[in-house]
Amino acid sequence: MKKMQELLVRSFDQVLSAKEQQELDQALEQSKELRQEKEQLESMRNLFSAGAEESFRPMFAERVMNRITTESAQQPASEMEFFDSLLHIFRKVAIAGAIAIVVLASAQLIVNNPSTTTTATQNVSEMSLDDVLVSAFISSMEDML
Amino acid sequence: MLHFFGMKPDSGCLNVEGRVIEKTDAQLLREAREGSGDSFKELVRRYESRVAATVVGMLGRCPEADDVGQETFIRFYKAMHDFRGDAELGTYLTRIAINLSLNELKRRKRRFQVFPKSTDSVHDMTDDSINPDAGDTKAVINKALQKLEPDFRSVVVLRLIQGYSTKEAAGMLNIPEGTVLSRLSRAQLKLKKILEPLMGEQE
Numbered sequence: 001m002k003k004m005q006e007l008l009v010r011s012f013d014q015v016l017s018a019k020e021q022q023e024l025d026q027a028l029e030q031s032k033e034l035r036q037e038k039e040q041l042e043s044m045r046n047l048f049s050a051g052a053e054e055s056f057r058p059m060f061a062e063r064v065m066n067r068i069t070t071e072s073a074q075q076p077a078s079e080m081e082f083f084d085s086l087l088h089i090f091r092k093v094a095i096a097g098a099i100a101i102v103v104l105a106s107a108q109l110i111v112n113n114p115s116t117t118t119t120a121t122q123n124v125s126e127m128s129l130d131d132v133l134v135s136a137f138i139s140s141m142e143d144m145l
Numbered sequence: 146m147l148h149f150f151g152m153k154p155d156s157g158c159l160n161v162e163g164r165v166i167e168k169t170d171a172q173l174l175r176e177a178r179e180g181s182g183d184s185f186k187e188l189v190r191r192y193e194s195r196v197a198a199t200v201v202g203m204l205g206r207c208p209e210a211d212d213v214g215q216e217t218f219i220r221f222y223k224a225m226h227d228f229r230g231d232a233e234l235g236t237y238l239t240r241i242a243i244n245l246s247l248n249e250l251k252r253r254k255r256r257f258q259v260f261p262k263s264t265d266s267v268h269d270m271t272d273d274s275i276n277p278d279a280g281d282t283k284a285v286i287n288k289a290l291q292k293l294e295p296d297f298r299s300v301v302v303l304r305l306i307q308g309y310s311t312k313e314a315a316g317m318l319n320i321p322e323g324t325v326l327s328r329l330s331r332a333q334l335k336l337k338k339i340l341e342p343l344m345g346e347q348e
Contacts, residue, residue, distance in 0.1 A: 006330065045305055052306050052307060054201045055193060057211055060211070061193065068185075071219070
């Protein structure tokens, strides 16, 4: 009986094999209980298909449109936040790049002119950061030329 | 990108006999993409019932259902420029609605685990009584649905309430057809037990 119940439920949603269908038909013919079960399942499925008619609270479309308009109005602010964060990230990258250039230029200076570098290091405490960077840059440019 | 709507106040047009001819979904969609708020609103009205059947079936009648319904259309609004029309619009919206509902159920479950004695809508959903005398068949069906696990519920909503084929339901839920069939089978047996008093009364 349990097997027939399962076949019955399946028969609503898929095509049974010829053998299964024959078994089910025979069982339905013989069993009043199974026939009642079939009727119950049919009426239950009908109840559910009636549930397709649903609605939200009144003025649903208006609420959707209001939310869209509100979100549209907020959009420029979030765009600004995006560009601000982009600028923040770019600033970090720029600083890291500048430091890397200074380090590379200094390294090249040390490799090419150790004596000048020694003199320069001795006087470096008397120089400002700008002077150090400019002199390192000029030296490396001269080496390259 | 979101933008403000231009004003194109018609959602239907007159033919030579002066009768209003309803615009097709494709026409409304094209106008909505061009910035017509009224056309988009008409699409919302057209598909509200279908989305409501999905969301209310999944979540029950609760305040969250309205929010999820709104969110469904807002998601569609944001994605409508990418909608190629491979699937029917109703199917596309149902897919969004079912996924958002499943997400909401997960959120609800987490909230219920954190606050097990909360008296919000979750508590209402777990009310065991099914009262066929209540008169509102829809409400009874809804309550019976809430007694199923979400995975089973989603299959019942798509297959029995919305009337999608097994293949379509499987596609929307991203599961094999065999899984849809087995879940549907088990869900129906459980629902039959729950609804037996009501069905007996109807006969």
